[in-house]
Amino acid sequence: MVEPTERDGMTWYECEECGLLLEDQEEARRHERNCDAEEPSYLQ
Numbered sequence: 001m002v003e004p005t006e007r008d009g010m011t012w013y014e015c016e017e018c019g020l021l022l023e024d025q026e027e028a029r030r031h032e033r034n035c036d037a038e039e040p041s042y043l044q
């Protein structure tokens with residue numbers, strides 16, 4: 001899931017798989033679909 005998060009007065013979209021922040025929601029979703037982080041550390 002891409003999670004909207006506010007930082008420095010801007011809304012960013014965070015890839016929950018790897019924690020990457022992207023400015024654009026579409027781009028974040030596209031990233032997430034191709035994200036190869038299979039095991040987020042916080043789930044272990």
Ligand SMILES: [Zn+2]
Pocket residue numbers: 015016017018019020031032035036037
């Ligand atoms: Zn990612």
